Amino acid sequence: MDGVHDLGGKQGFGPIDVNEVEIPFHADWEGRMWAIAQCARSPDWTIDWWRHVRELIDPVDYLSRPYFDSWAQTHIAAFIDSGEFTLDEILSGQSVNPAVDPVASQEYDDIIAAVGAQADRFDREIEAQPAYQVGDKIFTRQLLPGHHTRLPAYARGKSGVIHAQHGAYVFADTSAQGNEIAQHLYSVVFEAGDLWIEAGNRKDRVFIDLWESYLDPARN
Amino acid sequence: MTDFDSDAVGKIHRHLHSQLPSESALRVKALESLLVEKGLVNSATIDAWVEAYSEEVGPKRGAQVVAKAWTDPEFKSRLMQDAVSAIDELGYLGKATAHLKVVENTATIHNLVVCTLCSCYPFSILGIAPNWYKTAAYRSRAVRDPRGVLQEFEVELDDDIEVRVWDSTAELRYLVLPQQPEATRDFSEAALAKLVTRNSMIGTDRVLSPEPKD
Numbered sequence: 001m002d003g004v005h006d007l008g009g010k011q012g013f014g015p016i017d018v019n020e021v022e023i024p025f026h027a028d029w030e031g032r033m034w035a036i037a038q039c040a041r042s043p044d045w046t047i048d049w050w051r052h053v054r055e056l057i058d059p060v061d062y063l064s065r066p067y068f069d070s071w072a073q074t075h076i077a078a079f080i081d082s083g084e085f086t087l088d089e090i091l092s093g094q095s096v097n098p099a100v101d102p103v104a105s106q107e108y109d110d111i112i113a114a115v116g117a118q119a120d121r122f123d124r125e126i127e128a129q130p131a132y133q134v135g136d137k138i139f140t141r142q143l144l145p146g147h148h149t150r151l152p153a154y155a156r157g158k159s160g161v162i163h164a165q166h167g168a169y170v171f172a173d174t175s176a177q178g179n180e181i182a183q184h185l186y187s188v189v190f191e192a193g194d195l196w197i198e199a200g201n202r203k204d205r206v207f208i209d210l211w212e213s214y215l216d217p218a219r220n
Numbered sequence: 221m222t223d224f225d226s227d228a229v230g231k232i233h234r235h236l237h238s239q240l241p242s243e244s245a246l247r248v249k250a251l252e253s254l255l256v257e258k259g260l261v262n263s264a265t266i267d268a269w270v271e272a273y274s275e276e277v278g279p280k281r282g283a284q285v286v287a288k289a290w291t292d293p294e295f296k297s298r299l300m301q302d303a304v305s306a307i308d309e310l311g312y313l314g315k316a317t318a319h320l321k322v323v324e325n326t327a328t329i330h331n332l333v334v335c336t337l338c339s340c341y342p343f344s345i346l347g348i349a350p351n352w353y354k355t356a357a358y359r360s361r362a363v364r365d366p367r368g369v370l371q372e373f374e375v376e377l378d379d380d381i382e383v384r385v386w387d388s389t390a391e392l393r394y395l396v397l398p399q400q401p402e403a404t405r406d407f408s409e410a411a412l413a414k415l416v417t418r419n420s421m422i423g424t425d426r427v428l429s430p431e432p433k434d
Contacts, residue, residue, distance in 0.1 A: 008336030008387065009364040013357040018373050022418060024274055024348035029245040032349065035269030036252055039317075040261045044222050051338055056229050058237050067339070067354045070243040072251055077232045082222040085254055087235055099259020104263040111272045115344055118315035122391040126339070147226060150389045152336050154363065166319075168385050169390060177224045179264070185390055196364050204383040206363050209390035 001052075001146055002153060003148035004059040007155035009196065019110040031036070035055070036185060037075060039106075042082040047120075052148035053078045079107035124182035126168040132186060136162045140188075140210065148176030151214040153208075158220060163207060164188040171211050184212045222398060268301045276349030282314045282395060282411075283416035285345060288320075291409045299322065303395065307345060314344030316393050324397040325426065330381050331396045332370070332423035334390040336361035340394040346421060353422065363387055373424040396423045403430040 007013075025031035039111075054074040055062075062070060079085055089095055106114070118162040132138060142157045143149060148173040174181045190206045192199035239342040240247050243279040255261040285307055303320040307313050320342055323331040335341070336359045339347040352358050366383045370376075377383065386394040393405050398420040404412060407430075414432040419425035 006337060007356050007359040008334075008362075010356070010360040011364075013355075013360045015356045016352050016355065016361075016369060016372050018352065018424075019400060020350055020352055022350065024278060025270070026351065027245065031270035031274070032266055033248045033253055034273060035266040036248070036255065036261060038269050039265055040255050043224070051223055052226065053229050054338065056226060057233055061237060063356055066244050067351065068388040069247065071249045072244065073233065073236055073240070076236060076247070076251055077229055078222070081225075081229050084260070085258065087232070087239075089252055090254055091239055093253055095254060095257035098257045101257070102259030103262050103265075105262040106268060108268045108271060111265070111268045112276060115272060115277050115314040116311070119313050119318040119344070120315075123319065149338060152387065152389060154336070154390075155387075165280050166390075166392065167229045168231075169319075173389065178222070202367075203380065204385065206385045206387060208387045209392050211390070215358065 001055060001148065002144065003055045003061050005043075005055045006153045021163055030066075030068040034070050037071055038114070042079060042084055044082055045078055046175045046178065046180075048148055048170075048172045049171075049178065050074060050078060051079070051173050052176045055148065080133075100203045113126070121171045122171060123166075124168050126182050126184075128168075130165050130184040130185070130186075130211070132162045132165070132184075132215065132217075134162050134164060134214070138162060138188060138215045139218050141214055141216060143214065147173065149173050151210060152208070155190065155208055155210070158190055160188040160190040160208075163187040166209065171213065172183070173211075173213070186215070188215070262357060267418060270297055271349055273343075276382060277314075279345075279418035279421065280309070280413070281344075281347075282418070282421045283413045285312065285395070286397060286416045286421065287409045287413035290354060290412055296397075299397070312345050316341065316343045317345055319390055319392045320345070320395060322395050322397050323380070323384065325399050325423075327399075330349065330370075330375075330377055331384045331386060331394070332362060332366050333386045333388065333394045333396060334359060336363055337389060340393060342395055345395065346418060347408040348417070370424065370426075375418065375424065375426045377426075381427045396421050398426065400426055401428050401430045404414055 168182040168186040169185040188210045192204035303322045337355040417425045
């Protein structure tokens with residue numbers, strides 16, 4: 001979707017707070033929200049659906065409220081949507097059916113092991129051969145999808161070159177709609193001058209991981 | 221069950237926008253309390269997760285990977301070929317690093333990592349991302365004005381150094397391998413690890429000091 005989350009190249013933001021204190025959490029509630037997200041999720045969510053739910057936050061809220069606040073709203077909205085609890089329950093703070101057999105606590109060492117066990121893989125074996133080889137020139141499509149996509153707006157309708165083949169990965173756009181379909185993923189390199197009018201001959205390049213559905217062969 | 225309906229979720233978000241307390245801490249507290257009542261989470265477990273990401277799972281891990289790459293050419297070779305196996309040797313494989321790639325800074329190349337669409341980050345080796353990494357300012361500007369962003373971080377680049385920006389749009393995550401400071405060739409791995417800044421592994425730092433950062 002063409003939401004405000006798709007920030008690459010948007011102008012008017014800045015400067016960056018380069019003096020931010022280097023600590024993991026800047027408030028207790030940030031740490032707790034991070035932790036909740038690690039251990040409570042609905043089995044029917046996909047990571048791409050969760051990202052899409054976050055993109056659907058009111059655009060003014062998305063840009064102005066704290067980062068982990070958006071995680072709280074995403075988790076709450078996604079839980080309501082998938083039926084784990086209701087709007088009334090979160091607003092009242094009261095469960096209509098408290099658990100009789102709540103989940104047991106985990107120790108610190110269990111958590112360190114759990115961090116390791118979160119190495120989720122998204123690569124898949126597929127029969128189809130990759131349509132593009134390293135060095136091939138491509139042109140990105142002008143998709144205007146209503147749902148989730150990982151083709152950023154700034155890289156649509158642009159010329160690039162295949163930098164690497166990654167193999168087949170779960171396609172984010174369909175995964176966000178509950179369908180796991182794998183297709184070939186590539187690292188595609190774009191010259192800054194092909195993305196940004198002001199870049200001129202500046203010696204910069206942008207590398208973006210893009211699925212085959214986002215690409216067409218370059219028109220020579 | 222979710223039916224993956226954007227409009228349904230948009231409607232829920234509008235209810236939450238107008239009815240949830242404005243303060244973030246209260247929102248998170250409400251969520252935790254309700255999940256605990258439902259038996260889906262345990263508050264002691266939440267404490268343990270916070271503790272894990274407060275110290276042990278953080279940029280010290282990434283710094284260890286970098287220091288080992290500087291001192292052990294065979295490890296570096298494995299890291300560049302197959303970063304996932306290489307960090308697994310150190311026990312650091314985990315959240316968001318199952319598809320890790322390492323990109324190396326050289327005298328003529330500077331790498332910078334961003335996620336313009338959300339805030340993807342290699343958590344199991346760098347821990348929690350800094351706030352600036354998640355801001356609209358960084359996400360919007362890193363791909364378009366990387367040299368301007370780097371200047372704000374006091375990274376000065378000659379025009380002939382190529383900037384390579386890596387936008388983490390899929391499940392691959394990127395770790396920058398910074399250059400080893402010249403004066404540190406005889407340093408031990410442990411001493412070198414103390415020189416590696418978190419920002420140098422994201423790409424918003426370049427010339428590392430031979431003096432420990434603490």
